[in-house]
Amino acid sequence: xxxxxxxxxxxxxxxxxxxxxxxxxxxxxxxxxxxxxxxxxxxxxxxxxxxxxxxxxxxxxxxxxxxxxxxxxxxxxxxxxxxxxxxxxxxxxxxxxxxxxxxxxxxxxxxxxxxxxxxxxxxxxxxxxxxxxxxxxxxxxxxxxxxxxxxxxxxxxxxxxxxxxxxxxxxxxxxxxxxxxxxxxxxxxxxxxxxxxxxxxxxxxxxxxxxxxxxxxxxxxxxxxxxxxxxxxxxxxxxxxxxxxxxxxxxxxxxxxxxxxxxxxxxxxxxxxxxxx
Numbered sequence: 005x006x007x008x009x010x011x012x013x014x015x016x017x018x019x020x021x022x023x024x025x026x027x028x029x030x031x032x033x034x035x036x037x038x039x040x041x042x043x044x045x046x047x048x049x050x051x052x053x054x055x056x057x058x059x060x061x062x063x064x065x066x067x068x069x070x071x072x073x074x075x076x077x078x079x080x081x082x083x084x085x086x087x088x089x090x091x092x093x094x095x096x097x098x099x100x101x102x103x104x105x106x107x108x109x110x111x112x113x114x115x116x117x118x119x120x121x122x123x124x125x126x127x128x129x130x131x132x133x134x135x136x137x138x139x140x141x142x143x144x145x146x147x148x149x150x151x152x153x154x155x156x157x158x159x160x161x162x163x164x165x166x167x168x169x170x171x172x173x174x175x176x177x178x179x180x181x182x183x184x185x186x187x188x189x190x191x192x193x194x195x196x197x198x199x200x201x202x203x204x205x206x207x208x209x210x211x212x213x214x215x216x217x218x219x220x221x222x223x224x225x226x227x228x229x230x231x232x233x234x235x236x237x238x239x240x241x242x243x244x245x246x247x248x249x250x251x252x253x254x255x256x257x258x259x260x261x262x263x264x265x266x267x268x269x270x271x272x273x274x275x276x277x278x279x280x281x
Contacts, residue, residue: 040268046163047265047278050140054160054188054263055280057093057133061101064130068092068261070107071192071208082153083109085208089190090141090158093133098141098158100129109155142184146171148215159212161185162265162278167218186218186266193258200253204242204262206235217270225273241273242281256281 062068069092071085088107095101096114104113113128145156146169165183172179189209197203213225225237242255242262256262257280267276 043163043268044278047267050163051263051265051278051280053134054089054093058261060133061092065103068192069190071190071261072205073208073211080109080153081207081211082155083107083157084154084210084212085190085192086159086187086212087144087155087157089188090160093160094136094139094141094158095129095132096157098132098136099126100132102128103130104128109157140185142169142182142187144187144212147184147187147218151215152211154211154215159187162188162267164265164268164270166268166270184218186270186272187212189213189262189264189272191262191264193255193260193262195259197258200239200243200255203258204239204255206238213272217266219270237273244281 058068069088071088073081073084090096091105091107092101096105096111102111102113105111106113140161140163141158142161143156144151144154144159147159147161147167162185164185166186167184169182169184170179171182189212191204191208193203194205195203225234225241239253239255243253244256247254261280263280264272265278266272267274267278269276
């Protein structure tokens, strides 16, 4: 009786492997694109949530929070727009905004030294405008090894988790790993300004941008022909082409504020940024 061999030949096996590799090559970009689209959608939701919170803040206090970086009565750029955004929506110490704040890096209204004054100051607080558990808040010193002149205050980070960081619990000493996104930039419009250079100021977040992306590339707003990280590049980035002309450049949202997420690449000013304009 003649026996027949069973199983795959080498040619058949290689054919199957080639077909599988082809299918993976076709499907993998689609899966990656779906994941990126989902992240971008989540980032748009975060931007919208911040916008709603800022609207509530304005309703309570008559204006949006400032974004100028200087401390009270000084010229030190150590408390930037991104940090003031957190103070307005969550409070300097994440216990709610203090209505007597002077918006400086060393504001004593949050940390009074007199006995019992801290407890009394809590009565001056508003409830946070964002949920702390889902706000993606990180201390700036935990994201960057050298924060320079900036104060070690909190920033809101986007949903593109480009860096894994270690946070040590000061009480228990336990280390926890977190995936952190890039800080969200906040620029408040000067509504009395008559030109783009008067309405929005790159300096409001300049020191934060100088720290560089969490991934380690050099900091910059890579648009136009200006020097990387320059004010000119930032102004080109925020030009609204619908209303600008060859002689008059007008920014997006000249009557409110601008929010900028660096997107999946962690670089401000590139095509994948998520903004509110």
